[in-house]
Amino acid sequence: MARRKPVSALPPGSAAPAVGLKTARPAQHLRLSSGIARATLALLFGVGFALSVIPAGRTVARAALLLPAIVAATQPAPLILAGAPIRHTQLTIPSRGGTVYLDVYAPITSPPPVPGAREGVVMISGVGDNRAVPQFVNLSEALARAGVVVMDMTTPTLLAYDLAPVDGDAVVQAFERLARWPGVGADRIGIIGFSAGGPLACLAAADPRIRDRVAFVTLFGSYFKASDLLRDFGRRALVVDGHVQLWQPDEVSVQVLANIIAGVLPSWEGAAIVNAVAPGGTPLTPAELAWFSPAAAAAYHLLVGDEPARVNTNLAALSPQMRKLLAALSPSTVVARIRAPVYLLHDRNDHYVPFTESEDFAAALARLGHPHDFVEFGIFQHVEVRSGLSVSQLLGDGPRLFRVLYESLLVGG
Amino acid sequence: MLILALIWLAIGLLVGVLATVAQLQPLSWGRRAWLMMPGIGVVGGQAGGWIGALLLGRYFGTATALWFAVLLVTLTPRLIVWINARLRFTGTGNTAS
Numbered sequence: 001m002a003r004r005k006p007v008s009a010l011p012p013g014s015a016a017p018a019v020g021l022k023t024a025r026p027a028q029h030l031r032l033s034s035g036i037a038r039a040t041l042a043l044l045f046g047v048g049f050a051l052s053v054i055p056a057g058r059t060v061a062r063a064a065l066l067l068p069a070i071v072a073a074t075q076p077a078p079l080i081l082a083g084a085p086i087r088h089t090q091l092t093i094p095s096r097g098g099t100v101y102l103d104v105y106a107p108i109t110s111p112p113p114v115p116g117a118r119e120g121v122v123m124i125s126g127v128g129d130n131r132a133v134p135q136f137v138n139l140s141e142a143l144a145r146a147g148v149v150v151m152d153m154t155t156p157t158l159l160a161y162d163l164a165p166v167d168g169d170a171v172v173q174a175f176e177r178l179a180r181w182p183g184v185g186a187d188r189i190g191i192i193g194f195s196a197g198g199p200l201a202c203l204a205a206a207d208p209r210i211r212d213r214v215a216f217v218t219l220f221g222s223y224f225k226a227s228d229l230l231r232d233f234g235r236r237a238l239v240v241d242g243h244v245q246l247w248q249p250d251e252v253s254v255q256v257l258a259n260i261i262a263g264v265l266p267s268w269e270g271a272a273i274v275n276a277v278a279p280g281g282t283p284l285t286p287a288e289l290a291w292f293s294p295a296a297a298a299a300y301h302l303l304v305g306d307e308p309a310r311v312n313t314n315l316a317a318l319s320p321q322m323r324k325l326l327a328a329l330s331p332s333t334v335v336a337r338i339r340a341p342v343y344l345l346h347d348r349n350d351h352y353v354p355f356t357e358s359e360d361f362a363a364a365l366a367r368l369g370h371p372h373d374f375v376e377f378g379i380f381q382h383v384e385v386r387s388g389l390s391v392s393q394l395l396g397d398g399p400r401l402f403r404v405l406y407e408s409l410l411v412g413g
Numbered sequence: 414m415l416i417l418a419l420i421w422l423a424i425g426l427l428v429g430v431l432a433t434v435a436q437l438q439p440l441s442w443g444r445r446a447w448l449m450m451p452g453i454g455v456v457g458g459q460a461g462g463w464i465g466a467l468l469l470g471r472y473f474g475t476a477t478a479l480w481f482a483v484l485l486v487t488l489t490p491r492l493i494v495w496i497n498a499r500l501r502f503t504g505t506g507n508t509a510s
Contacts, residue, residue, distance in 0.1 A: 030436075041483050048479030052465055053469035061476060081416060082472050112470035147472055368441065 013283075056410070062146045070332050070401065071394060073135050073385050083145025086111050094174045095155070103131055103152040104173060105144035110183055117185030119171035119215075119411055120149045120178045122171060126383070127161045127256050129154070135384050136194075142285040148409070151178045161252070162259040163196050165328040175210050181343035186412045189334070190216040190340070194383045195352060196256060196329040198222020200331050206334035214340040215411040218404065219331075221346055221383045225363035226326035227315065230257060234302035238354050249298025250351045250382075251279060254303055260329065261299045264321040269296040277303055287347035308366030335364055341371040343404050347380040373407060375400045417471065418462065421478040425458020426451050428479070432486035439494045450486055457485030 050057035057180050065079045084107035090378035093100045111118045121143060123136075130136050131152060140150045153174040157164045171191065179186045191214060195203030198219040204210065205217045223229045232238055233254065238247045258277045262270030269292055276284045283304060289297050298317035301307040306312060318326075327333050342365055346358035355376060379397045429451030432438070438446035458478045465477025 033434055034436045037431045038437075041428065041431055041437075041487070044431075045480045045483040048476045048481075048483070052469055052473040052476035052480065054470055058469075058473060061473065082475060083418075084471060109471075112468060114469050145472075147470055 021341070059406055060312070062409050063402055066142055066146055066405055067178065067398060070139060071379070071385060071398065073138055073147065075138060075142050077201075079142060079145050084147060085326065086141060086144040091114070093177055095170040095171050097164060097170055098156050100170040100173055101131070101154050103140070104149065104179065104181070105140040105152070106149040107144060107147055108182070117188060118149050118183045119242045119409065120148055120151065120181060120184040120189040121192055122174045122178055122189065122370035123150060123152045123192045124171060124194065124200050125152060125154060126197045127158050127163065127210060128197035129159050131413050146409070149178065149181055150239070151373055159258050160259070162263070163199065163256065163329055164263070165203065167200050168207060171200050172207050172210055175204060175214070179213070187213060190214065190218065190408060190411060192218040192220070193222055195221045196262050201332050202331035202334055202338060205340055206337035211337065211339050216343060216408055217338065217340050218343040218345065218408050219358070221350055221353050221380070222331070223357040224330065224364065225332040225357070226330045227354065228360065229357060230302050230326065231315055232354050232356070233257065234305055235308045236305040236315060237308065238356050240356060247354055248351060249297070251277070253352045257305050260325065261303070261322060264319070264325050265296050269293065273300050273303065276300070279380055295322060332364065338370070341407070343407055344372065344374040345377065345404055347377045349378065350382050352382040373404065375404050377401070414471070417466070417474060420475060421458040421462030424475070424478050425455040425482045427454070428458065428482040429454025429484055436449065437487055438490050453489045454482050454486050460485070476490055491502035
């Protein structure tokens with residue numbers, strides 16, 4: 001049926017009659033909805049393209065799914081659905097300090113043609129046996145699902161709540177093992193050190209064998225200078241922006257420092273100090289301390305914090321061996337030799353290691369002009385996410401955590 | 414992978430419907446566009462998802478499905494119109510010769 005062309009009965013330039021609006025409105029509505037649909041399609045195209053093809057966008061996509069996995073301490077359904085199936089492997093390798101225990105979480109599938117190789121991360125969980133700690137396992141699995149090969153490592157020294165400079169070699173050996181892992185790009189490996197794992201991460205990142213290949217170093221709840229840490233323990237206080245702020249260290253941190261110092265003391269002195277600071281231990285009496293060498297007595301007072309006014313005197317009384325050991329376990333000694341960017345994370349209410357340590361670390365990196373980032377949080381208890389967090393806390397710290405995740409994952413983008 | 418494939422299918426369907434609302438289809442398709450455009454979207458979503466999963470890893474399959482479906486619903490109708498026009502032109506040319 002042929003359509004008749006509508007012909008206007010009105011002279012040119014005259015206003016349209018009211019009845020004409022009824023046909024104009026659907027046309028306008030159609031144009032509007034078409035415009036909105038086109039804009040939505042353009043937006044979807046841009047977002048999809050950026051999140052899958054552009055390296056920075058790919059990193060955003062991975063960080064976006066990892067963030068809820070870390071904050072909620074469980075893996076969200078989209079990550080399980082979209083992520084790669086993973087495999088957990090346990091193995092051991094030798095090092096100068098003894099056996100290194102490795103737990104590898106890796107995607108089962110071969111790396112995709114683009115970018116061609118996977119990112120790898122050596123994670124040092126700190127002292128004690130954290131290999132089955134749910135939040136640590138969750139983080140390892142979540143990273144692996146996002147395509148990162150995660151190598152969690154520990155050593156007999158760390159398992160015994162102790163720290164030794166020789167374990168820097170253990171991290172180097174783990175790094176080398178990860179560099180040979182199928183599918184891992186040798187130039188895409190970073191080191192993450194949690195708590196006491198931080199100094200070991202720094203020792204390895206400064207090691208001439210690997211320092212030019214380390215993609216990044218991330219330190220969470222770690223310290224910068226062991227002697228400053230001991231000073232804070234002795235004072236039971238921190239100096240924050242020029243103001244003294246009371247601070248009570250967790251007993252685990254005191255035990256670890258006692259174990260470290262005991263290593264350079266005669267065995268009876270070392271054992272006495274370790275037993276005294278152990279949970280349920282009895283403080284040493286002045287009569288017992290009278291038998292101690294001045295260095296051992298000074299170390300004891302610093303650990304238990306019973307002479308806050310004499311902290312500097314006690315620090316000065318430490319033996320040369322103690323000073324040497326503390327320096328050897330301090331990232332401050334090797335910071336100038338680290339080549340990789342350093343990302344520092346610390347909770348403001350950390351009772352294991354004061355957050356001022358990371359502030360000092362960041363200040364030293366800034367003085368050196370070394371690429372770094374420092375993020376302070378309020379949602380963690382040392383290195384674990386606290387439960388019962390409010391929305392405002394999550395909104396406040398979420399973007400900061402996302403930023404560090406993005407920076408750490410960018411090498412694998 | 415089945416759930417992911419279903420998600421890619423849904424994405425393609427949604428993009429196809431959006432493309433129809435956006436009037437990206439040729440006028441000659443008329444009401445058939447409501448079948449054709451979602452169909453193209455579904456093909457685009459599936460192709461993008463699988464290509465993305467194979468080339469970039471399955472983590473990025475969904476994002477690839479999204480932009481690939483949009484690309485296909487935008488280009489395919491124009492391509493069909495262009496091919497039809499060329500065929501018609503070739504047909505006319507043949508008749509003339």
